[in-house]
Amino acid sequence: xxxxxxxxxxxxxxxxxxxxxxxxxxxxxxxxxxxxxxxxxxxxxxxxxxxxxxxxxxxxxxxxxxxxxxxxxxxxxxxxxxxxxxxxxxxxxxxxxxxxxxxxxxxxxxxxxxxxxxxxxxxxxxxxxxxxxxxxxxxxxxxxxxxxxxxxxxxxxxxxxxxxxxxxxxxxxxxxxxxxxxxxxxxxxxxxxxxxxxxxxxxxxxxxxxxxxxxxxxxxxxxxxxxxxxxxxxxxxxxxxxxxxxxxxxxxxxxxxxxxxxxxxxxxxxxxxxxxxxxxxxxxxxxxxxxxxxxxxxxxxxxxxxxxxxxxxxxxxxxxxxxxxxxxxxxxxxxxxxxxxxxxxxxxxxxxxxxxxxxxxxxxxxxxxxxxxxxxxxxxxxxxxxxxxxx
Amino acid sequence: xxxxxxxxxxxxxxxxxxxxxxxxxxxxxxxxxxxxxxxxxxxxxxxxxxxxxxxxxxxxxxxxxxxxxxxxxxxxxxxxxxxxxxxxxxxxxxxx
Numbered sequence: 001x002x003x004x005x006x007x008x009x010x011x012x013x014x015x016x017x018x019x020x021x022x023x024x025x026x027x028x029x030x031x032x033x034x035x036x037x038x039x040x041x042x043x044x045x046x047x048x049x050x051x052x053x054x055x056x057x058x059x060x061x062x063x064x065x066x067x068x069x070x071x072x073x074x075x076x077x078x079x080x081x082x083x084x085x086x087x088x089x090x091x092x093x094x095x096x097x098x099x100x101x102x103x104x105x106x107x108x109x110x111x112x113x114x115x116x117x118x119x120x121x122x123x124x125x126x127x128x129x130x131x132x133x134x135x136x137x138x139x140x141x142x143x144x145x146x147x148x149x150x151x152x153x154x155x156x157x158x159x160x161x162x163x164x165x166x167x168x169x170x171x172x173x174x175x176x177x178x179x180x181x182x183x184x185x186x187x188x189x190x191x192x193x194x195x196x197x198x199x200x201x202x203x204x205x206x207x208x209x210x211x212x213x214x215x216x217x218x219x220x221x222x223x224x225x226x227x228x229x230x231x232x233x234x235x236x237x238x239x240x241x242x243x244x245x246x247x248x249x250x251x252x253x254x255x256x257x258x259x260x261x262x263x264x265x266x267x268x269x270x271x272x273x274x275x276x277x278x279x280x281x282x283x284x285x286x287x288x289x290x291x292x293x294x295x296x297x298x299x300x301x302x303x304x305x306x307x308x309x310x311x312x313x314x315x316x317x318x319x320x321x322x323x324x325x326x327x328x329x330x331x332x333x334x335x336x337x338x339x340x341x342x343x344x345x346x347x348x349x350x351x352x353x354x355x356x357x358x359x360x361x362x363x364x365x366x367x368x369x370x371x372x373x374x375x376x377x378x379x380x381x382x383x384x385x386x387x388x389x390x391x
Numbered sequence: 392x393x394x395x396x397x398x399x400x401x402x403x404x405x406x407x408x409x410x411x412x413x414x415x416x417x418x419x420x421x422x423x424x425x426x427x428x429x430x431x432x433x434x435x436x437x438x439x440x441x442x443x444x445x446x447x448x449x450x451x452x453x454x455x456x457x458x459x460x461x462x463x464x465x466x467x468x469x470x471x472x473x474x475x476x477x478x479x480x481x482x483x484x485x486x487x
Binding site: 097098099100160197198205206207208209210212213215216219220222223226227 | 395396397399400401402404406407408409410411413
Protein backbone atom coordinates (compact mmCIF):
# COMPACT_ATOMS: atom_id res chain seq x y z
CA UNK A 1 0.00 0.00 0.00
CA UNK A 2 1.50 3.27 -1.13
CA UNK A 3 5.15 3.90 -1.87
CA UNK A 4 7.77 6.12 -0.33
CA UNK A 5 9.34 8.95 -2.26
CA UNK A 6 11.84 11.66 -1.40
CA UNK A 7 11.00 14.90 -3.12
CA UNK A 8 10.46 18.60 -2.71
CA UNK A 9 7.11 19.30 -1.09
CA UNK A 10 5.97 21.58 -3.94
CA UNK A 11 6.55 18.80 -6.44
CA UNK A 12 4.75 16.35 -4.16
CA UNK A 13 1.76 18.71 -4.11
CA UNK A 14 1.76 18.89 -7.90
CA UNK A 15 1.77 15.07 -7.95
CA UNK A 16 -1.16 15.07 -5.53
CA UNK A 17 -3.07 17.32 -7.95
CA UNK A 18 -2.11 15.00 -10.81
CA UNK A 19 -3.24 11.90 -8.88
CA UNK A 20 -6.48 13.69 -8.03
CA UNK A 21 -6.96 14.03 -11.80
CA UNK A 22 -7.56 17.77 -11.80
CA UNK A 23 -9.15 18.72 -15.11
CA UNK A 24 -8.64 22.47 -15.17
CA UNK A 25 -5.89 24.66 -13.75
CA UNK A 26 -5.48 28.41 -14.04
CA UNK A 27 -2.54 29.88 -12.20
CA UNK A 28 0.01 32.64 -12.19
CA UNK A 29 3.46 31.97 -10.76
CA UNK A 30 4.56 33.69 -7.57
CA UNK A 31 7.30 32.91 -5.09
CA UNK A 32 7.18 30.56 -3.16
CA UNK A 33 4.30 28.79 -4.94
CA UNK A 34 6.07 28.69 -8.33
CA UNK A 35 7.36 25.13 -8.31
CA UNK A 36 3.87 23.71 -7.81
CA UNK A 37 2.35 25.30 -10.90
CA UNK A 38 5.53 24.97 -12.95
CA UNK A 39 5.44 21.23 -12.47
CA UNK A 40 1.73 21.05 -13.22
CA UNK A 41 2.24 23.05 -16.42
CA UNK A 42 4.99 20.67 -17.41
CA UNK A 43 2.85 17.60 -16.64
CA UNK A 44 0.07 18.96 -18.85
CA UNK A 45 2.52 19.84 -21.63
CA UNK A 46 4.06 16.36 -21.46
CA UNK A 47 0.70 14.62 -21.56
CA UNK A 48 1.13 13.25 -18.05
CA UNK A 49 -1.97 15.07 -16.83
CA UNK A 50 -5.14 15.28 -18.91
CA UNK A 51 -6.09 18.84 -18.02
CA UNK A 52 -6.55 22.32 -19.38
CA UNK A 53 -3.75 24.56 -18.08
CA UNK A 54 -4.75 28.17 -18.61
CA UNK A 55 -1.96 30.72 -18.56
CA UNK A 56 -3.38 33.95 -17.26
CA UNK A 57 -1.99 37.45 -16.82
CA UNK A 58 -2.71 37.82 -13.10
CA UNK A 59 -4.11 36.10 -10.05
CA UNK A 60 -7.31 38.10 -10.42
CA UNK A 61 -7.71 36.40 -13.80
CA UNK A 62 -6.58 33.04 -12.41
CA UNK A 63 -9.38 32.91 -9.86
CA UNK A 64 -11.89 34.30 -12.36
CA UNK A 65 -10.92 31.58 -14.84
CA UNK A 66 -11.17 28.94 -12.11
CA UNK A 67 -14.73 30.04 -11.45
CA UNK A 68 -15.58 29.73 -15.13
CA UNK A 69 -13.98 26.31 -15.43
CA UNK A 70 -15.62 25.06 -12.25
CA UNK A 71 -18.96 26.39 -13.51
CA UNK A 72 -18.42 24.34 -16.65
CA UNK A 73 -18.12 21.26 -14.44
CA UNK A 74 -14.35 20.68 -14.32
CA UNK A 75 -12.35 19.61 -11.29
CA UNK A 76 -10.45 22.86 -10.79
CA UNK A 77 -7.19 23.69 -9.05
CA UNK A 78 -4.99 26.71 -8.53
CA UNK A 79 -2.22 27.86 -6.23
CA UNK A 80 -0.93 31.21 -5.10
CA UNK A 81 0.79 33.13 -2.34
CA UNK A 82 0.90 36.50 -0.62
CA UNK A 83 0.44 39.35 -3.14
CA UNK A 84 -1.18 36.90 -5.52
CA UNK A 85 -3.80 35.93 -2.96
CA UNK A 86 -4.35 39.60 -2.25
CA UNK A 87 -4.90 40.29 -5.95
CA UNK A 88 -7.52 37.50 -6.05
CA UNK A 89 -9.36 39.03 -3.13
CA UNK A 90 -12.68 40.14 -4.64
CA UNK A 91 -13.04 36.94 -6.68
CA UNK A 92 -12.40 34.68 -3.66
CA UNK A 93 -15.75 35.68 -2.15
CA UNK A 94 -17.55 35.04 -5.43
CA UNK A 95 -16.06 31.52 -5.75
CA UNK A 96 -17.38 30.54 -2.34
CA UNK A 97 -20.72 32.34 -2.65
CA UNK A 98 -21.35 30.52 -5.93
CA UNK A 99 -20.27 27.31 -4.17
CA UNK A 100 -17.63 26.17 -6.65
CA UNK A 101 -15.42 23.39 -5.22
CA UNK A 102 -12.11 24.88 -6.37
CA UNK A 103 -9.05 23.61 -4.52
CA UNK A 104 -6.24 26.08 -3.93
CA UNK A 105 -2.84 25.74 -2.34
CA UNK A 106 -1.64 28.86 -0.57
CA UNK A 107 2.11 28.84 0.00
CA UNK A 108 1.98 31.17 2.98
CA UNK A 109 4.17 34.25 2.69
CA UNK A 110 4.30 37.69 4.28
CA UNK A 111 2.42 40.53 2.62
CA UNK A 112 4.15 43.69 1.44
CA UNK A 113 5.18 46.18 2.63
CA UNK A 114 7.96 46.04 3.20
CA UNK A 115 8.49 43.57 0.39
CA UNK A 116 9.29 40.19 1.89
CA UNK A 117 9.06 36.81 0.23
CA UNK A 118 9.48 34.70 3.37
CA UNK A 119 7.00 32.81 5.45
CA UNK A 120 4.30 33.97 7.79
CA UNK A 121 0.49 33.77 7.73
CA UNK A 122 -0.25 37.40 6.92
CA UNK A 123 -1.58 36.52 3.46
CA UNK A 124 -4.23 33.99 4.46
CA UNK A 125 -5.27 35.90 7.58
CA UNK A 126 -6.10 38.91 5.41
CA UNK A 127 -8.38 36.54 3.46
CA UNK A 128 -9.80 34.89 6.56
CA UNK A 129 -13.43 35.78 5.90
CA UNK A 130 -13.72 34.67 2.26
CA UNK A 131 -16.08 31.80 3.12
CA UNK A 132 -13.72 28.99 2.01
CA UNK A 133 -12.78 25.89 3.97
CA UNK A 134 -9.26 26.56 5.24
CA UNK A 135 -6.83 23.88 6.42
CA UNK A 136 -3.21 24.13 7.58
CA UNK A 137 -0.57 21.50 6.79
CA UNK A 138 2.38 20.92 9.06
CA UNK A 139 4.79 19.00 6.82
CA UNK A 140 5.16 17.61 3.32
CA UNK A 141 3.19 14.46 3.98
CA UNK A 142 0.27 16.47 5.25
CA UNK A 143 0.49 18.81 2.26
CA UNK A 144 0.18 15.83 -0.08
CA UNK A 145 -2.58 14.13 1.93
CA UNK A 146 -4.68 17.25 2.40
CA UNK A 147 -4.45 18.22 -1.27
CA UNK A 148 -6.07 14.93 -2.27
CA UNK A 149 -8.61 15.08 0.55
CA UNK A 150 -9.51 18.69 -0.27
CA UNK A 151 -11.06 17.69 -3.60
CA UNK A 152 -13.22 15.06 -1.93
CA UNK A 153 -14.36 17.47 0.77
CA UNK A 154 -15.01 20.38 -1.59
CA UNK A 155 -16.93 18.33 -4.17
CA UNK A 156 -19.20 16.59 -1.67
CA UNK A 157 -22.73 17.73 -2.50
CA UNK A 158 -23.36 18.38 1.18
CA UNK A 159 -20.39 20.78 1.12
CA UNK A 160 -19.72 22.31 -2.32
CA UNK A 161 -17.29 24.91 -1.04
CA UNK A 162 -13.87 25.94 -2.30
CA UNK A 163 -11.03 24.77 -0.11
CA UNK A 164 -7.60 26.19 0.70
CA UNK A 165 -4.68 24.11 1.86
CA UNK A 166 -2.13 26.34 3.57
CA UNK A 167 1.49 25.30 3.61
CA UNK A 168 4.33 27.45 4.84
CA UNK A 169 6.33 29.07 2.07
CA UNK A 170 9.94 27.84 1.75
CA UNK A 171 9.84 26.03 5.11
CA UNK A 172 7.61 23.46 3.41
CA UNK A 173 7.41 24.36 -0.27
CA UNK A 174 11.17 24.20 -0.87
CA UNK A 175 12.11 21.37 1.47
CA UNK A 176 12.87 17.85 0.31
CA UNK A 177 11.06 15.39 2.50
CA UNK A 178 10.44 11.64 2.62
CA UNK A 179 6.74 11.08 1.97
CA UNK A 180 4.40 8.22 1.31
CA UNK A 181 2.33 8.47 -1.85
CA UNK A 182 -0.83 6.49 -2.42
CA UNK A 183 -1.06 4.36 -5.54
CA UNK A 184 -3.11 5.85 -8.37
CA UNK A 185 -5.77 3.11 -8.02
CA UNK A 186 -6.19 3.97 -4.35
CA UNK A 187 -6.66 7.66 -5.15
CA UNK A 188 -9.13 6.84 -7.93
CA UNK A 189 -11.17 4.70 -5.57
CA UNK A 190 -11.05 7.30 -2.81
CA UNK A 191 -11.80 10.22 -5.14
CA UNK A 192 -14.35 9.46 -7.87
CA UNK A 193 -14.82 11.95 -10.68
CA UNK A 194 -16.59 15.21 -9.94
CA UNK A 195 -20.30 15.43 -10.56
CA UNK A 196 -21.34 19.08 -10.43
CA UNK A 197 -24.72 20.03 -9.02
CA UNK A 198 -25.21 22.51 -11.86
CA UNK A 199 -23.16 23.25 -14.95
CA UNK A 200 -23.22 25.75 -17.78
CA UNK A 201 -25.21 23.49 -20.07
CA UNK A 202 -27.55 24.86 -22.75
CA UNK A 203 -29.71 21.73 -22.36
CA UNK A 204 -30.42 22.65 -18.77
CA UNK A 205 -30.12 26.42 -18.58
CA UNK A 206 -29.61 28.07 -15.20
CA UNK A 207 -28.59 31.51 -14.02
CA UNK A 208 -25.37 31.53 -11.97
CA UNK A 209 -24.22 34.58 -10.09
CA UNK A 210 -27.55 36.39 -10.08
CA UNK A 211 -27.76 39.47 -7.92
CA UNK A 212 -29.72 39.48 -4.67
CA UNK A 213 -31.99 42.28 -3.54
CA UNK A 214 -32.06 43.39 0.11
CA UNK A 215 -35.00 41.00 0.55
CA UNK A 216 -32.75 38.01 -0.30
CA UNK A 217 -29.11 38.89 0.45
CA UNK A 218 -29.28 38.03 4.16
CA UNK A 219 -30.81 34.61 3.50
CA UNK A 220 -28.26 33.80 0.79
CA UNK A 221 -25.39 34.75 3.13
CA UNK A 222 -26.87 32.72 5.96
CA UNK A 223 -27.19 29.69 3.66
CA UNK A 224 -23.45 30.09 2.94
CA UNK A 225 -22.67 30.38 6.66
CA UNK A 226 -24.63 27.20 7.38
CA UNK A 227 -22.93 25.37 4.51
CA UNK A 228 -19.50 26.25 5.89
CA UNK A 229 -20.45 25.32 9.45
CA UNK A 230 -22.08 22.07 8.35
CA UNK A 231 -19.04 21.13 6.24
CA UNK A 232 -17.37 20.20 9.53
CA UNK A 233 -19.05 16.76 9.69
CA UNK A 234 -18.14 15.95 6.09
CA UNK A 235 -14.53 17.08 6.61
CA UNK A 236 -14.22 14.67 9.53
CA UNK A 237 -15.78 11.86 7.50
CA UNK A 238 -13.31 12.37 4.65
CA UNK A 239 -10.36 12.55 7.07
CA UNK A 240 -11.50 9.31 8.70
CA UNK A 241 -11.90 7.53 5.37
CA UNK A 242 -8.44 8.72 4.29
CA UNK A 243 -7.03 7.61 7.63
CA UNK A 244 -8.43 4.12 7.10
CA UNK A 245 -6.82 4.11 3.66
CA UNK A 246 -3.41 5.56 4.51
CA UNK A 247 -3.00 5.00 8.24
CA UNK A 248 -2.65 8.76 8.72
CA UNK A 249 -5.53 10.18 10.74
CA UNK A 250 -6.13 13.91 11.02
CA UNK A 251 -8.12 15.97 13.54
CA UNK A 252 -9.31 19.59 13.64
CA UNK A 253 -7.19 20.25 16.76
CA UNK A 254 -4.15 17.99 17.09
CA UNK A 255 -2.83 17.39 20.60
CA UNK A 256 0.83 16.82 21.40
CA UNK A 257 1.74 15.76 24.94
CA UNK A 258 -1.21 17.57 26.45
CA UNK A 259 -1.80 14.99 29.22
CA UNK A 260 -1.80 16.83 32.53
CA UNK A 261 -0.48 20.01 30.93
CA UNK A 262 -1.36 23.24 32.74
CA UNK A 263 0.31 25.31 30.03
CA UNK A 264 -0.53 24.78 26.37
CA UNK A 265 1.14 26.30 23.35
CA UNK A 266 -1.10 26.69 20.30
CA UNK A 267 0.14 27.23 16.76
CA UNK A 268 -0.76 26.52 13.14
CA UNK A 269 1.45 25.29 10.32
CA UNK A 270 4.99 23.96 10.11
CA UNK A 271 6.36 25.66 13.23
CA UNK A 272 4.31 23.16 15.23
CA UNK A 273 7.14 20.69 14.63
CA UNK A 274 9.62 23.13 16.13
CA UNK A 275 7.29 23.62 19.07
CA UNK A 276 7.17 19.83 19.53
CA UNK A 277 10.91 19.82 20.16
CA UNK A 278 10.50 22.57 22.75
CA UNK A 279 7.71 20.60 24.45
CA UNK A 280 9.88 17.46 24.45
CA UNK A 281 12.73 19.35 26.11
CA UNK A 282 10.44 21.01 28.66
CA UNK A 283 8.83 17.68 29.50
CA UNK A 284 12.23 16.07 29.94
CA UNK A 285 13.05 18.83 32.40
CA UNK A 286 9.88 17.95 34.30
CA UNK A 287 7.81 20.88 33.07
CA UNK A 288 4.38 19.65 31.97
CA UNK A 289 3.78 21.81 28.93
CA UNK A 290 1.68 20.61 26.00
CA UNK A 291 1.04 21.69 22.43
CA UNK A 292 -2.14 22.19 20.42
CA UNK A 293 -1.92 22.34 16.65
CA UNK A 294 -4.87 23.96 14.97
CA UNK A 295 -5.38 22.22 11.64
CA UNK A 296 -8.89 23.32 10.69
CA UNK A 297 -9.14 27.10 10.60
CA UNK A 298 -12.46 27.42 8.75
CA UNK A 299 -14.95 26.21 9.82
CA UNK A 300 -13.45 26.93 13.23
CA UNK A 301 -13.57 23.83 15.46
CA UNK A 302 -15.05 25.49 18.56
CA UNK A 303 -16.00 22.32 20.40
CA UNK A 304 -12.72 20.52 19.71
CA UNK A 305 -10.79 23.49 21.03
CA UNK A 306 -12.91 23.77 24.17
CA UNK A 307 -12.34 20.10 24.90
CA UNK A 308 -8.64 20.33 24.12
CA UNK A 309 -7.94 23.13 26.63
CA UNK A 310 -9.83 21.38 29.43
CA UNK A 311 -7.68 21.37 32.55
CA UNK A 312 -5.18 23.99 31.36
CA UNK A 313 -4.55 27.25 33.20
CA UNK A 314 -2.81 29.04 30.37
CA UNK A 315 -3.03 28.85 26.58
CA UNK A 316 -0.28 30.68 24.72
CA UNK A 317 -1.30 31.39 21.15
CA UNK A 318 1.64 31.87 18.81
CA UNK A 319 0.22 33.79 15.89
CA UNK A 320 2.08 34.05 12.61
CA UNK A 321 0.32 37.26 11.57
CA UNK A 322 -0.75 40.63 12.89
CA UNK A 323 -4.08 42.35 13.10
CA UNK A 324 -2.66 45.84 13.42
CA UNK A 325 -4.47 47.93 15.99
CA UNK A 326 -6.60 44.95 17.00
CA UNK A 327 -6.80 42.47 19.87
CA UNK A 328 -3.72 40.47 18.88
CA UNK A 329 -2.97 38.07 16.08
CA UNK A 330 -6.11 36.69 14.43
CA UNK A 331 -5.71 33.19 15.90
CA UNK A 332 -5.33 34.48 19.46
CA UNK A 333 -8.43 36.67 19.07
CA UNK A 334 -10.38 33.70 17.72
CA UNK A 335 -9.20 31.32 20.45
CA UNK A 336 -9.98 33.77 23.23
CA UNK A 337 -13.40 34.38 21.73
CA UNK A 338 -14.06 30.62 21.44
CA UNK A 339 -13.16 30.02 25.08
CA UNK A 340 -14.90 33.06 26.54
CA UNK A 341 -18.31 31.36 27.04
CA UNK A 342 -16.75 28.60 29.21
CA UNK A 343 -17.46 28.88 32.93
CA UNK A 344 -13.95 27.69 33.74
CA UNK A 345 -11.44 28.79 31.19
CA UNK A 346 -7.70 29.19 30.90
CA UNK A 347 -6.01 32.55 30.49
CA UNK A 348 -5.20 33.20 26.82
CA UNK A 349 -2.09 35.19 25.96
CA UNK A 350 -0.80 36.09 22.52
CA UNK A 351 2.81 35.89 21.39
CA UNK A 352 3.23 36.53 17.69
CA UNK A 353 6.28 34.77 16.27
CA UNK A 354 8.06 34.29 12.97
CA UNK A 355 6.92 37.29 10.95
CA UNK A 356 8.37 37.60 7.45
CA UNK A 357 10.57 34.53 7.84
CA UNK A 358 12.15 35.42 11.21
CA UNK A 359 13.88 32.22 12.32
CA UNK A 360 12.14 30.35 15.10
CA UNK A 361 13.94 27.71 17.11
CA UNK A 362 12.84 25.40 19.93
CA UNK A 363 14.40 27.87 22.37
CA UNK A 364 11.95 30.52 21.11
CA UNK A 365 9.00 28.52 22.35
CA UNK A 366 10.71 27.87 25.68
CA UNK A 367 11.29 31.61 26.02
CA UNK A 368 7.66 32.27 25.12
CA UNK A 369 6.47 29.86 27.82
CA UNK A 370 8.73 31.55 30.39
CA UNK A 371 7.60 35.07 29.41
CA UNK A 372 3.92 34.12 29.36
CA UNK A 373 4.10 32.56 32.79
CA UNK A 374 5.72 35.71 34.18
CA UNK A 375 3.09 37.84 32.46
CA UNK A 376 0.28 35.72 33.91
CA UNK A 377 1.79 36.00 37.41
CA UNK A 378 1.98 39.79 37.33
CA UNK A 379 -1.11 40.40 35.20
CA UNK A 380 -1.05 41.19 31.45
CA UNK A 381 0.45 44.63 30.76
CA UNK A 382 -0.42 44.83 27.07
CA UNK A 383 -2.84 43.27 24.60
CA UNK A 384 -0.26 40.95 23.03
CA UNK A 385 3.45 40.60 22.32
CA UNK A 386 5.57 40.25 19.25
CA UNK A 387 8.31 37.91 20.37
CA UNK A 388 11.85 39.07 19.80
CA UNK A 389 11.06 42.55 18.49
CA UNK A 390 14.06 44.78 19.15
CA UNK A 391 13.89 48.06 20.99
CA UNK B 392 -40.27 32.17 -8.36
CA UNK B 393 -43.23 30.58 -6.70
CA UNK B 394 -43.64 33.30 -4.11
CA UNK B 395 -42.45 36.85 -3.37
CA UNK B 396 -38.74 37.25 -2.55
CA UNK B 397 -39.31 38.37 1.01
CA UNK B 398 -41.03 35.08 1.86
CA UNK B 399 -38.07 32.78 1.14
CA UNK B 400 -36.30 31.11 4.08
CA UNK B 401 -32.56 30.45 3.74
CA UNK B 402 -33.16 26.70 3.40
CA UNK B 403 -35.21 27.26 0.25
CA UNK B 404 -32.42 28.99 -1.65
CA UNK B 405 -30.71 26.85 -4.27
CA UNK B 406 -27.00 26.12 -3.71
CA UNK B 407 -24.90 29.09 -4.74
CA UNK B 408 -27.99 31.18 -5.41
CA UNK B 409 -28.46 29.40 -8.73
CA UNK B 410 -31.71 30.23 -10.49
CA UNK B 411 -33.17 27.17 -12.17
CA UNK B 412 -36.28 28.79 -13.52
CA UNK B 413 -35.77 30.90 -16.65
CA UNK B 414 -37.48 34.23 -17.11
CA UNK B 415 -38.36 34.92 -13.51
CA UNK B 416 -37.20 38.53 -13.83
CA UNK B 417 -40.67 39.24 -15.19
CA UNK B 418 -42.01 38.65 -11.69
CA UNK B 419 -40.13 41.66 -10.48
CA UNK B 420 -42.37 44.63 -11.07
CA UNK B 421 -39.85 47.37 -11.86
CA UNK B 422 -42.73 49.80 -12.40
CA UNK B 423 -42.64 50.23 -8.60
CA UNK B 424 -39.63 52.45 -9.04
CA UNK B 425 -41.18 55.19 -11.16
CA UNK B 426 -42.02 58.67 -10.03
CA UNK B 427 -43.63 59.64 -13.35
CA UNK B 428 -45.26 57.79 -16.22
CA UNK B 429 -46.02 58.43 -19.90
CA UNK B 430 -49.52 59.32 -21.05
CA UNK B 431 -50.39 59.07 -24.78
CA UNK B 432 -52.79 61.50 -26.49
CA UNK B 433 -54.28 59.12 -29.02
CA UNK B 434 -55.63 61.87 -31.30
CA UNK B 435 -52.03 62.92 -32.07
CA UNK B 436 -50.55 59.41 -32.18
CA UNK B 437 -49.63 58.11 -35.66
CA UNK B 438 -48.96 54.56 -34.33
CA UNK B 439 -45.38 54.66 -35.70
CA UNK B 440 -43.98 52.63 -32.75
CA UNK B 441 -40.91 54.81 -32.13
CA UNK B 442 -41.79 54.86 -28.40
CA UNK B 443 -41.90 51.05 -28.33
CA UNK B 444 -38.60 50.88 -30.23
CA UNK B 445 -36.64 53.25 -28.02
CA UNK B 446 -37.92 52.00 -24.65
CA UNK B 447 -34.82 50.47 -22.96
CA UNK B 448 -36.83 48.23 -20.63
CA UNK B 449 -39.62 46.76 -22.80
CA UNK B 450 -41.93 48.86 -20.66
CA UNK B 451 -44.25 49.70 -23.54
CA UNK B 452 -46.69 47.24 -25.13
CA UNK B 453 -48.70 47.46 -28.29
CA UNK B 454 -52.44 47.65 -27.76
CA UNK B 455 -55.25 46.40 -30.01
CA UNK B 456 -55.68 48.93 -32.80
CA UNK B 457 -51.95 49.61 -33.05
CA UNK B 458 -51.70 52.18 -30.27
CA UNK B 459 -49.17 51.92 -27.44
CA UNK B 460 -49.29 52.10 -23.67
CA UNK B 461 -46.94 51.50 -20.75
CA UNK B 462 -46.92 48.20 -18.86
CA UNK B 463 -45.98 47.33 -15.25
CA UNK B 464 -42.23 47.43 -16.02
CA UNK B 465 -42.17 51.11 -17.10
CA UNK B 466 -39.68 52.89 -14.81
CA UNK B 467 -40.75 56.34 -15.99
CA UNK B 468 -37.47 57.35 -17.63
CA UNK B 469 -39.17 59.55 -20.23
CA UNK B 470 -37.16 58.51 -23.29
CA UNK B 471 -40.39 57.71 -25.15
CA UNK B 472 -41.74 61.21 -24.52
CA UNK B 473 -38.47 62.76 -25.64
CA UNK B 474 -38.31 60.70 -28.88
CA UNK B 475 -42.01 60.72 -29.82
CA UNK B 476 -42.28 62.01 -33.42
CA UNK B 477 -45.51 63.95 -32.92
CA UNK B 478 -44.98 64.88 -29.28
CA UNK B 479 -48.08 62.98 -28.21
CA UNK B 480 -46.52 61.55 -25.02
CA UNK B 481 -46.53 63.59 -21.80
CA UNK B 482 -44.76 62.52 -18.59
CA UNK B 483 -47.15 62.83 -15.67
CA UNK B 484 -45.99 62.68 -12.03
CA UNK B 485 -47.06 59.48 -10.31
CA UNK B 486 -49.20 61.11 -7.63
CA UNK B 487 -51.49 62.79 -10.20
